[in-house]
Amino acid sequence: MPPAVSRETKPTTPADPVRPEDVDLSVRLGPLELANPVMTASGTAGLGLEMEPFYDLSVAGAIVVKTITKKPRKGNPMPRLSETPSGLLNSIGLPNKGIDAFVAKTLPRLAGKARCLVVNIAGGCSDEFAELAERLDGLPGIDALELNISCPNVEDGNLPFARDPEIVRGLVKSVVDVTDLPIITKLSPNVTDVASIAQAAKDAGAHAVSLINTVLGMSVDWRTGKPGLGTVIGGLSGPAVKPIALRMCLEVKRAVDIPIVGIGGIVSVDDALEFLTVGATAVQIGTAHYKTPDVVARVVGELRERLASAGRRSVQEQIASLKAP
Ligand code: SIN
Numbered sequence: 001m002p003p004a005v006s007r008e009t010k011p012t013t014p015a016d017p018v019r020p021e022d023v024d025l026s027v028r029l030g031p032l033e034l035a036n037p038v039m040t041a042s043g044t045a046g047l048g049l050e051m052e053p054f055y056d057l058s059v060a061g062a063i064v065v066k067t068i069t070k071k072p073r074k075g076n077p078m079p080r081l082s083e084t085p086s087g088l089l090n091s092i093g094l095p096n097k098g099i100d101a102f103v104a105k106t107l108p109r110l111a112g113k114a115r116c117l118v119v120n121i122a123g124g125c126s127d128e129f130a131e132l133a134e135r136l137d138g139l140p141g142i143d144a145l146e147l148n149i150s151c152p153n154v155e156d157g158n159l160p161f162a163r164d165p166e167i168v169r170g171l172v173k174s175v176v177d178v179t180d181l182p183i184i185t186k187l188s189p190n191v192t193d194v195a196s197i198a199q200a201a202k203d204a205g206a207h208a209v210s211l212i213n214t215v216l217g218m219s220v221d222w223r224t225g226k227p228g229l230g231t232v233i234g235g236l237s238g239p240a241v242k243p244i245a246l247r248m249c250l251e252v253k254r255a256v257d258i259p260i261v262g263i264g265g266i267v268s269v270d271d272a273l274e275f276l277t278v279g280a281t282a283v284q285i286g287t288a289h290y291k292t293p294d295v296v297a298r299v300v301g302e303l304r305e306r307l308a309s310a311g312r313r314s315v316q317e318q319i320a321s322l323k324a325p
Contacts, residue, residue, distance in 0.1 A: 020304040024314035027281050029259040030207030032144050032182040034061040035115050037315055038300045041263050041286030042120035047106050055297035062116035067148045072098040082219045082228025088287050091153040091234030111141025122148040130174040137179040145181050150188035150213035152235045162188035165200035172204035187211040194248045195255035202258040210261035212245045238287040239265040246278050253279030269302040279320040
């Protein structure tokens with residue numbers, strides 16, 4: 001008698017291996033198209049031009065410029081950096097030459113060098129953010145703006161912006177109203193409910209959110225009693241914050257339908273892929289620049305091979321592939 005269930009199965013053909021050159025690295029952050037998902041994080045790659053000795057800027061998915069403010073700023077008292085285990089504390093204080101110098105001197109040298117140029121801006125109030133956005137709107141070479149509402153190191157402060165959904169809503173709307181540029185809103189980890197802040201940014205018209213900025217922290221020499229930073233308290237970045245950043249990206253992904261740019265302690269292609277797995281569409285690499293200035297080019301260079309080795313045909317297939325309830 002034949003068995004009730006045939007043991008015969010169709011001969012299986014193992015899935016064709018994916019060739020690295022066939023992997024599609026492109027991603028979209030709303031209207032912003034990126035050739036690959038790897039960006040520099042604001043403040044760690046200068047104005048972009050400083051990275052030219054290390055790699056061709058067009059290799060990066062996007063170059064994000066250090067925060068530009070309305071007026072020139074000198075920045076905070078030294079010391080501004082303090083190294084900690086697997087991390088780096090900073091309190092730089094947004095030093096820059098101001099928007100006039102950026103537009104007149106830097107932008108003409110920078111325009112066209114990156115495939116995508118994102119200018120990070122910060123103001124002391126919503127109107128100042130809007131003023132900066134209006135000034136940059138339509139200038140050749142700029143592809144998007146990132147709103148730094150989350151720097152912990154300025155006295156006149158943008159951290160309070162990032163903590164209050166109503167303030168974020170008003171601030172983002174005031175920017176969106178005056179520019180056609182895609183808007184990425186950079187969020188702080190120093191909040192209780194990051195998803196509610198991301199939701200406010202989305203409701204006001206932001207096209208993406210980037211997170212996390214630095215985690216409030218401090219260091220101290222117990223012998224001298226001296227703090228590691230001139231401002232005592234600053235922001236922690238580097239591998240030490242990666243688990244916090246992954247958790248916060250996941251919280252936003254689960255609650256808000258908006259593209260996420262993951263930031264926090266990425267030093268390798270595997271770190272970058274972890275952020276994509278929890279739902280980020282793109283990533284920014286920051287502190288790793290201080291050890292490996294060409295880290296962005298290295299990660300971009302390894303991405304195709306790494307995705308192909310896991311059978312992925314595109315970055316898109318990796319995004320939000322987390323297996324969790
Ligand atoms: C700084 O310039 O103090 C760092 C920038 C930031 O954390 O947003």
